[in-house]
Amino acid sequence: MTRLVKLSTDGGNPALYLVFAAMLVRGLLRRRADLTAQALAYLAAQLLVSLALERVLKIGIGRP
Numbered sequence: 001m002t003r004l005v006k007l008s009t010d011g012g013n014p015a016l017y018l019v020f021a022a023m024l025v026r027g028l029l030r031r032r033a034d035l036t037a038q039a040l041a042y043l044a045a046q047l048l049v050s051l052a053l054e055r056v057l058k059i060g061i062g063r064p
Helices: 002-029 034-060
Strands: none
Touching: 002 034
């Protein structure tokens, strides 16, 4: 079970990023606003969540 979880976390995230990168490239090349918007929304969500978590952790451990 541990191997399966490690494989899904180590290999799953890059695979998911590749899917959204391909969506972005395809959307830009084919001028499809829907694909481009979905890929950019995913990127924005990733950035917002990571920045928010980083901020909460810094506040939680007392770092500026």
